[in-house]
Each structure stands twice: as structure tokens, then as C-alpha cells.
Amino acid sequence: MAEPGAWKFDAVDAPEADRMMECIHCGLCLAACPTYRELKLEMDSPRGRIYLMRAVAEGRIPMAEAFIRHMYLCLDCRACESACPSGVSFEHLVEGSRGQIQRRTEGLPGLVQPILRLVLNGLFPHPGRLELLADLLRLYQVSGLQRLVRSLHLIPPALRLGDELLPPNLPRSERRPPGSSLPPAGPPRAVAAFFTGCVANSLLATVTQATVHVLRAGGCRVLVPEQACCGALHIHAGFRDVAKGLARRNIEAFLASGADLIVTNSAGCGAELKEYRYLLREDPAYAEKAEAFSARVRDVSEVVTEFPPEALRPVPERVAYHDPCHLAHAQQIRKQPRELLRRIPGLELLEIENPDWCCGSAGIYNLLQPAMALRLLDKKIDTIAAVRPSLVATGNPGCILQIGYGMRRRGLQARVVHPVELLARACP
Amino acid sequence: MVEARIVRELTALLGPERVVGDPHDLIVYECDGLTLERATPGVVVLPETAEEVARIVKIAHREQLPFVARGAGTGLSGGCLDLGGGIIISMARMDRILEVDFDSRLAMVEPGLVNLWLTNAVSKHGFLYAPDPSSQSACTIGGNVAENSGGPHTLKYGTTTNHVLGLEVVLPDGEIVWLGGRVQDRPGYDLTGVFVGSEGTFGIATKVVVRLLPAPEAVLTMLGVFETMDDAGNTVSQIIREGIVPAALEIMDQLTTQAVEDYIHAGYPRDAGAVLLVELDGPRAGMALQADRITRICRENHAREVRIAKDDEERQKLWKGRKSAFGAYGRITPNFYVMDGVVPRTRLPEILRQIEEIGARHGLRIANVFHAGDGNLHPMVLYDGRIPEQTSRALQCGEEILRACVDLGGALTGEHGIGVEKQNFMPMMFSPADLAAMERLKQVFSPDNLCNPGKIFPNPSHHGETTQRMPGIPGGAWI
Ligand SMILES: Cc1cc2nc3c(=O)[nH]c(=O)nc-3n(C[C@H](O)[C@H](O)[C@H](O)COP(=O)(O)OP(=O)(O)OC[C@H]3O[C@@H](n4cnc5c(N)ncnc54)[C@H](O)[C@@H]3O)c2cc1C
Ligand code: SF4
Ligand code: SF4
Numbered sequence: 068m069a070e071p072g073a074w075k076f077d078a079v080d081a082p083e084a085d086r087m088m089e090c091i092h093c094g095l096c097l098a099a100c101p102t103y104r105e106l107k108l109e110m111d112s113p114r115g116r117i118y119l120m121r122a123v124a125e126g127r128i129p130m131a132e133a134f135i136r137h138m139y140l141c142l143d144c145r146a147c148e149s150a151c152p153s154g155v156s157f158e159h160l161v162e163g164s165r166g167q168i169q170r171r172t173e174g175l176p177g178l179v180q181p182i183l184r185l186v187l188n189g190l191f192p193h194p195g196r197l198e199l200l201a202d203l204l205r206l207y208q209v210s211g212l213q214r215l216v217r218s219l220h221l222i223p224p225a226l227r228l229g230d231e232l233l234p235p236n237l238p239r240s241e242r243r244p245p246g247s248s249l250p251p252a253g254p255p256r257a258v259a260a261f262f263t264g265c266v267a268n269s270l271l272a273t274v275t276q277a278t279v280h281v282l283r284a285g286g287c288r289v290l291v292p293e294q295a296c297c298g299a300l301h302i303h304a305g306f307r308d309v310a311k312g313l314a315r316r317n318i319e320a321f322l323a324s325g326a327d328l329i330v331t332n333s334a335g336c337g338a339e340l341k342e343y344r345y346l347l348r349e350d351p352a353y354a355e356k357a358e359a360f361s362a363r364v365r366d367v368s369e370v371v372t373e374f375p376p377e378a379l380r381p382v383p384e385r386v387a388y389h390d391p392c393h394l395a396h397a398q399q400i401r402k403q404p405r406e407l408l409r410r411i412p413g414l415e416l417l418e419i420e421n422p423d424w425c426c427g428s429a430g431i432y433n434l435l436q437p438a439m440a441l442r443l444l445d446k447k448i449d450t451i452a453a454v455r456p457s458l459v460a461t462g463n464p465g466c467i468l469q470i471g472y473g474m475r476r477r478g479l480q481a482r483v484v485h486p487v488e489l490l491a492r493a494c495p
Numbered sequence: 496m497v498e499a500r501i502v503r504e505l506t507a508l509l510g511p512e513r514v515v516g517d518p519h520d521l522i523v524y525e526c527d528g529l530t531l532e533r534a535t536p537g538v539v540v541l542p543e544t545a546e547e548v549a550r551i552v553k554i555a556h557r558e559q560l561p562f563v564a565r566g567a568g569t570g571l572s573g574g575c576l577d578l579g580g581g582i583i584i585s586m587a588r589m590d591r592i593l594e595v596d597f598d599s600r601l602a603m604v605e606p607g608l609v610n611l612w613l614t615n616a617v618s619k620h621g622f623l624y625a626p627d628p629s630s631q632s633a634c635t636i637g638g639n640v641a642e643n644s645g646g647p648h649t650l651k652y653g654t655t656t657n658h659v660l661g662l663e664v665v666l667p668d669g670e671i672v673w674l675g676g677r678v679q680d681r682p683g684y685d686l687t688g689v690f691v692g693s694e695g696t697f698g699i700a701t702k703v704v705v706r707l708l709p710a711p712e713a714v715l716t717m718l719g720v721f722e723t724m725d726d727a728g729n730t731v732s733q734i735i736r737e738g739i740v741p742a743a744l745e746i747m748d749q750l751t752t753q754a755v756e757d758y759i760h761a762g763y764p765r766d767a768g769a770v771l772l773v774e775l776d777g778p779r780a781g782m783a784l785q786a787d788r789i790t791r792i793c794r795e796n797h798a799r800e801v802r803i804a805k806d807d808e809e810r811q812k813l814w815k816g817r818k819s820a821f822g823a824y825g826r827i828t829p830n831f832y833v834m835d836g837v838v839p840r841t842r843l844p845e846i847l848r849q850i851e852e853i854g855a856r857h858g859l860r861i862a863n864v865f866h867a868g869d870g871n872l873h874p875m876v877l878y879d880g881r882i883p884e885q886t887s888r889a890l891q892c893g894e895e896i897l898r899a900c901v902d903l904g905g906a907l908t909g910e911h912g913i914g915v916e917k918q919n920f921m922p923m924m925f926s927p928a929d930l931a932a933m934e935r936l937k938q939v940f941s942p943d944n945l946c947n948p949g950k951i952f953p954n955p956s957h958h959g960e961t962t963q964r965m966p967g968i969p970g971g972a973w974i
Contacts, residue, residue: 088829089825091822092528093630093633093821094528094567094568095632095633096633097567097633098612107590107607108515109523109568109585110515118523119519128522150632152818152822153822153825153826154822
């Protein structure tokens with residue numbers, strides 16, 4: 068064989084042929100796709116990507132350089148799923164394809180592959196290491212080292228964006244002893260097991276605190292079971308086996324907690340937790356448990372609109388809301404976060420143009436594909452700047468970091484917060 | 496394959512990001528929304544200006560390579576296929592709105608602009624761009640011009656040709672000219688009218704001046720529920736007979752409403768033989784009265800329920816259901832083949848009966864959704880391409896349906912164009928003399944026949960040679 072790479076998908080956890088057939092090639096997804104809007108190349112459109120997958124399944128093209136590039140330039144933002152009249156589960160197809168690429172080929176070119184492996188396999192599955200890293204990063208900022216390193220241009224280009232993404236003045240990470248159970252503020256209405264999420268927990272501790280606060284204020288008993296990373300980044304990258312291990316750990320822990328609801332404040336994690344049922348569909352020991360688990364998962368905005376805290380204080384801010392892809396497209400949650408913000412007296416909710424267009428964060432996409440990520444970010448910031456907000460609200464840690472960076476880069480003052488942080492401010 | 500030397504020249508002109516030459520990439524350009532017909536292009540280029548288009552066309556002309564424009568590739572007749580291993584000129588990057596003039600009620604846009612984006616851009620000023628094909632969230636203005644596309648609102652507002660004032664065109668020899676301009680009814684030949692609907696065979700549009708309309712003051716959407724298609728069809732005839740001009744009149748049969756309901760829960764009844772969607776728009780005054788008249792007409796034709804959408808949300812849902820019909824079929828059948836026939840409105844009940852017969856004879860289910868006000872039908876032949884003879888039976892059904900339409904005094908296509916799909920049916924409608932006259936007109940624009948060759952006119956060798964038909968693996972559903 069002339070090219071490196073592999074031919075045809077094998078049978079293991081492959082993108083399903085029947086699912087590919089659901090694509091009727093109508094093209095209605097094209098204008099919804101961020102990479103197509105930027106490049107206008109059909110290989111980098113949802114329909115084109117599915118066509119390429121079919122071509123691999125048929126043995127017309129190999130899983131090699133071109134195919135791999137188009138699969139990994141996809142943000143897995145799932146905007147195409149919102150646009151598709153035929154109900155194609157694009158996510159399952161692209162993630163299945165990446166799983167095959169990771170298992171059967173040498174993966175991504177250059178240094179990206181080993182770095183990906185190190186970060187995803189060496190770091191995220193281990194909460195201890197993540198916290199250590201967060202502490203080191205904080206030290207890096209507080210000590211003035213960040214300023215020094217930046218001024219001496221010591222950061223290799225691949226890590227530069229990662230460095231820029233760090234919010235200034237990192238708060239201390241939230242280390243609640245696992246197993247804690249926090250009573251509701253008023254009469255008990257539900258028991259919520261809180262899935263804290265790695266990034267929020269280690270880099271955005273105020274979001275974690277606010278989430279616990281508003282859940283309790285709305286009448287939830289909040290449990291914090293011992294937990295693992297949700298595995299979303301692993302699945303996006305194609306490391307399906309690692310993700311399955313993480314999923315099994317979480318399923319055991321959360322089902323054992325006995326909570327009615329499994330709540331997360333991270334759109335990315337929530338979308339993945341709701342997909343455990345698909346991830347483990349072929350695992351006889353876990354398929355049923357995964358179903359039960361996924362059925363209980365809620366985004367925090369769903370829970371607080373159902374169990375809203377009462378007697379809110381005014382929060383006089385002009386707030387621009389950005390729809391995270393993994394809320395709007397993956398979970399079809401658009402109304403609840405807005406409703407949550409509208410409940411707050413004095414708060415003016417501003418609608419930006421194309422609020423559900425991707426900001427380019429997409430898990431760790433911004434680190435892997437910085438050029439595309441920045442193009443999308445710039446467009447997002449334009450639409451935000453146009454409404455002159457005093458704050459930006461969005462319900463996903465990745466988006467908070469990404470848009471925060473975009474705002475700083477353009478010298479814009481408005482900070483980026485999670486909607487629950489605003490609710491917490493309003494909630495005595 | 497296009498010679499490497501030519502690909503190099505194109506790359507020097509446009510840069511590597513705007514030239515697609517890798518055979519592993521090119522396959523995504525081998526079909527449009529109609530995957531029945533496929534042909535892999537030689538090379539795909541993405542110009543950003545009219546001058547670049549002209550340079551590309553001149554290269555093609557010099558090398559005697561065929562070339563064809565491509566918009567979003569949502570076409571349903573294989574119009575943007577490159578049958579000759581030449582150059583696909585993707586207009587997708589030319590997607591700017593160059594000028595909006597509300598006083599003159601027009602906009603000048605580039606042809607790669609997505610149809611809906613134009614309306615989105617002007618709606619906050621109270622305007623809209625009227626042609627609204629169901630594919631409007633993705634298809635391009637240039638593609639609409641080439642196909643003279645219509646939509647549900649064609650009944651009241653007409654097709655694309657009624658909304659294009661002028662065009663900048665790169666002719667097949669590379670010359671840049673203007674047809675029409677900023678005003679309607681200019682002296683001389685109506686060359687804009689000639690170009691619109693020419694299916695990409697007369698040149699490549701690089702700027703389009705379109706009319707903008709003020710958005711109607713009020714819009715009202717109604718749903719009539721009927722036991723039979725005949726009752727729904729008769730209602731349509733009576734509405735028009737009584738002189739009411741709704742903005743849209745759309746009928747869906749039971750197979751369609753069931754598929755749509757399974758998918759998006761638009762609020763259609765599952766057990767009704769047919770539903771009729773009526774939209775009224777215009778000044779608020781008098782609208783309620785019109786709605787009453789329509790309700791009465793529905794009742795006189797045995798409607799079992801007539802409902803007015805109570806708010807914008809319900810309205811949008813009903814329309815989303817209608818516009819998602821094609822997609823929804825994908826969930827009830829492995830493959831489908833959509834037809835685009837036209838009959839005089841009064842013959843609707845007759846053609847529907849014939850379609851049912853044709854389906855029964857071939858043992859295939861046929862769903863129906865159509866722009867009833869225009870007599871423009873979209874019968875959808877449902878089949879399973881994995882069963883070999885089903886594909887040929889579906890094609891046979893299609894041919895018989897179109898023949899029946901023509902026999903009833905109708906036409907082969909209402910809005911999807913002839914392309915490669917229906918080229919061999921042209922003699923059903925046109926005599927050799929008619930076709931020769933059209934051929935002569937094409938010669939005027941494209942004497943070398945390099946601009947989108949192999950389309951529209953009958954081609955006996957097609958169906959087996961020019962395009963690959965349906966390779967082994969079952970594809971998705973074919974719109
Ligand atoms: C789900 C679905 C629903 C649809 N509903 C409708 C409908 O309601 N009404 C309707 O009329 N059609 C409908 N269509 C068909 C299709 O969307 C239209 O024909 C549309 O106008 C094609 O636009 P496009 O940009 O995708 O063009 P393409 O498919 O890319 O090209 C179509 C033709 O236009 C030519 N062309 C493209 N750009 C230019 C240019 N700049 N200059 C010259 N020629 C050019 C091409 O060469 C080709 O011949 C539907 C299609 C789908 C998939
Ligand atoms: S997931 Fe996002 S980037 Fe990927 S194909 Fe779909 S819309 Fe495009
Ligand atoms: S919208 Fe859905 S069915 Fe249509 S081309 Fe895209 S993925 Fe396929």
C-alpha cells in the first residue's frame with residue numbers, strides 16, 4: 068500500500084453504516100458548520116465528512132492523511148445536528164471515525180499525537196495530577212513567572228494559546244471532600260449529585276461554588292460523589308477505551324449515591340454524560356446502568372429553572388449570552404439559561420447575532436487547531452462587542468476561558484461568567 | 496483528471512487553500528442533493544472575485560476544458576456535476592452582501608450568499624427576499640438564479656426570475672458583462688430573464704441585483720385537516736376560484752405527516768388522509784375575514800378540523816414540519832426519489848389518482864407533498880436501493896409520473912431543473928424543432944459548449960456512461 072494508514076473501518080466500535088445512511092445528502096447542514104463557513108470546502112462540511120466516512124467504509128479511500136485531517140478539523144460542535152432534517156447523529160459518526168483512526172493508524176501528524184496522548188491519558192483521568200497542575204499554574208501566575216516567561220518569549224508556539232487562555236488571577240481550586248452532602252437552604256425538593264467537571268473545578272472554582280449555592284437555594288440537597296473526568300475530551304480525540312473506563316467509574320459512583328438527578332454546570336461534560344448510554348451500548352455489564360445514568364443527567368440551568376431560588380436581589384448588568392455548542396446543539400438547551408437570567412431583577416439580557424455559532428473552544432480544539440479556533444473566536448467577539456455588554460454569560464468552562472481570552476485580546480473589559488454565578492449574586 | 500500543469504497554474508492564481516486537487520478530497524464534489532448521478536470532477540477551485548472567475552474561465556477556454564459553477568450543491572437534478580473531468584468553480588466564497596438600498600428596495604449580492612442570510616440581514620429593517628426554497632438555509636442565490644428556484648411562497652410572489660433585476664456574468668469566453676441592472680423593464684432584450692433558469696449553461700453569475708420586499712404587516716398560518724386528498728385538492732381549487740390569493744398553499748399526505756410527526760412533532764394529525772397548510776400575509780386589516788372565508792371553504796369540503804396557529808411558535812413549527820418533509824422521509828425509508836412534476840391545478844385530483852396507480856403497479860409506496868397552489872407536485876417514491884430491481888422500478892415510476900404530468904398538460908419540472916436527471920425526458924415535452932431552437936440559444940452564449948456541458952438536452956449515452964449510477968453500497972436516501 069502506497070500510503071500509511073488503514074483501509075475500511077473494522078467492526079470494533081465503528082461508525083455505524085446505518086447511521087451514515089440516514090444522511091440524505093441534502094446539504095442543509097452546510098451553512099451551519101463553522102469549518103465550512105470559514106473554508107467553504109465541502110470536505111470540511113458535515114455532509115462532506117459523512118461522504119468521506121462512507122468512502123472509507125466502501126474502501127474507496129484510505130484512512131490516511133486527507134481523511135484524518137478532515138475528521139480532526141471538525142469541532143464536534145454538533146451544529147450540523149441542529150440543522151439536519153434527517154436526524155443524523157453526526158457526533159457518533161465522527162467520534163467513531165476518530166476512534167478507528169486512533170486505534171488503526173499512527174494518528175495525527177507531528178508532535179500533536181504524543182502531546183494529545185500525554186494530556187488525555189496522563190493528566191485528565193487523574194484528579195490529583197490536575198489539581199497539582201492547577202496549583203502550579205497559580206504559582207506560575209502569582210510568582211510573576213508568567214510575566215517573565217511571556218516577556219522573554221519562552222513559550223513554544225504550540226503552548227502559547229494554552230498560556231493565553233489562563234484567566235488572570237486563578238482562584239484556588241475547589242476541593243470538597245468526596246462524599247460530602249450539603250443540605251438544602253429551605254424545604255427539600257430534590258437530591259442532586261453534582262458532577263463538578265475537571266476544568267471548572269480546577270480553574271474556575273467560583274463557578275463550582277456558585278453552582279452548589281444556587282442548587283441549595285432552590286431546595287436541592289447536593290451530594291458530591293467521588294468522581295472521574297467525564298471522558299468527553301477522550302472521545303473527541305478518539306481514545307474511546309480510556310473514556311469507557313472513566314464512564315464506568317462515574318456510573319458506579321453516581322448510581323450508588325442514590326440521587327434523583329445528576330447535575331453538571333459544564334455543557335461539555337453534560338453532553339457527554341448524556342451519551343454514556345451510547346458509548347457503552349455494546350457493553351453487556353454496563354449498557355443498562357449507562358441508560359439509567361444518562362437519563363438522570365441535567366444541566367444546572369435545567370435544574371434551577373425547575374427548582375428556582377426565590378426572592379432574588381437585583382443584579383444591574385447588561386449581559387450578552389453565548390450558547391455553548393454542547394448546550395444548544397448537543398442538548399437542545401437554549402431557553403433555560405436565558406430564562407434563568409431573565410429571572411434576575413435589574414439584569415438586561417442582550418441577544419447577540421448568531422448566539423449559537425461556535426466560539427472555537429470545543430474541548431481542547433483550540434489547542435490542537437489554533438488557527439481555526441482563532442478565526443471563529445474573532446467572529447464571536449465581534450458579535451459580542453456589537454451589543455456592548457457589561458458581562459458575558461455562557462454555561463461551559465471551555466467557552467468561558469476561550470471568550471475570556473478573546474475579550475482580553477481585544478482589550479474589552481466585560482468579564483465572562485457562568486449564568487449561575489449571576490444567579491448566585493442575586494441569591495442571598 | 497486535469498493535467499498537473501493546469502492545477503499548478505490555478506494554484507498560482509488562487510493559492511493552495513482555494514484549489515482542491517487531491518483525488519481523496521475530490522469525491523465529495525461528485526454529486527449534489529441527487530446522489531443518483533455522480534461524476535468526479537477534475538479539479539475544484541474557489542475564486543473570490545469576478546476577475547478570478549474570468550481568469551479561471553479563460554484558462555478553461557484556452558485548454559478547452561469544460562467548467563461548471565457550484566453553489567451549495569443542494570440541487571436536485573445533478574446540475575452542478577462536472578461530467579467532463581474539467582473544473583468545478585465553487586462560488587461559495589463569494590458570499591458577501593455588497594450593497595443594500597432600502598429606498599430602491601434592492602440589494603446587490605455575490606452569488607455564493609446563502610439565500611436565508613439575505614433575509615436575515617435585512618429583516619431587522621422590515622424587509623425580506625421573497626423566494627424561499629425549502630433549502631433556503633443552505634442553498635445559494637447563484638444556484639437559485641440558475642434553477643429559477645421557487646418555494647412555498649411562489650404562489651403569491653413568483654419564482655426567482657421575478658426578483659432578479661440584474662446580473663454580472665462571466666461569459667463562457669471569460670468576458671465580464673452586465674445583464675439588466677437596477678431597474679425593471681429596461682429597453683432591449685430581457686437577457687436577465689434569459690439567464691435566470693439557464694441551469695448554469697450560459698455563464699457564471701458573479702453579482703446579482705435582487706429585489707427586496709417590505710415584510711408583510713401580518714402573517715397568519717392555518718391548518719386544514721381532511722380525510723381524503725380529493726377534499727384537500729378541491730379546497731385549493733375553490734380558494735383560488737373565489738379570488739383569494741394566499742401566500743402559500745401546501746398539501747401533505749398521510750405518509751408525509753406521519754414521517755414528519757415521528758421526527759419533529761410539528762402538530763400534524765397522524766390519522767388524517769391529507770393536511771392543507773394555508774398562509775395569508777399582508778395588511779392586518781381584513782385578514783381575519785379572509786381566514787373566516789378559508790375556514791368556511793375547508794368546512795364545505797368536509798374538513799374535519801380547521802385551526803389557526805395561535806402564535807409565532809406554532810406557526811414556525813408547522814412550517815418546520817413542512818420544510819423538513821424531505822429529511823423526515825430519510826427516517827422511514829432507506830432511499831427515496833423525489834419528482835418535481837407540474838400539472839394544471841384543476842387536474843390535481845386526477846394526477847394523484849394516477850400516481851397511486853403507478854405506485855401500486857410497481858409495488859412501491861409513493862408519498863406526496865406539494866405546492867398545491869401552483870400545481871407543483873413532489874411525489875416521493877420510497878424504495879430500498881439494496882434490493883437491486885427496486886432502484887430501477889423507482890426510476891421507472893418516476894418516468895411514468897412525469898409522463899402522466901405532461902399528458903395532463905403539465906411540465907417535467909416546477910423548480911428543480913432538468914440537469915442530467917431529466918434530460919432524456921425532454922422529448923416528452925418538446926419537439927425536435929423546439930429543442931433545436933433552445934440549442935441555438937445556448938450556442939450564442941457558449942459556442943464551444945464548455946460551460947456546463949452534457950445537461951438539459953437529451954443525451955442517449957447518459958445513464959450508464961457519463962455518470963456512475965449507484966455503486967454497490969446502499970447510499971442514503973436520494974432527494
Ligand atoms: C431539502 C431540499 C429542499 C429543496 N427545496 C426546494 C424548493 O422548495 N424549491 C426549489 O426551487 N428548489 C428546492 N431544492 C433544490 C435546490 O435547493 C435549488 O435548486 C437551489 O437553487 C440550488 O442552489 P445551490 O446553491 O445548492 O446550487 P447547486 O446545486 O450548487 O447548483 C445548481 C445549479 O446552479 C448552477 N450555479 C450555481 N451557482 C451559479 C452561478 N453563480 N452562476 C451560474 N450558475 C450557477 C450550477 O451550475 C447548477 O447547474 C431543494 C433541495 C433540497 C436538498
Ligand atoms: S460537528 Fe461542527 S464542525 Fe463538525 S461537521 Fe458538524 S457542524 Fe461542522
Ligand atoms: S443535513 Fe443531515 S441529511 Fe442533510 S446532508 Fe447534512 S447530515 Fe446529511
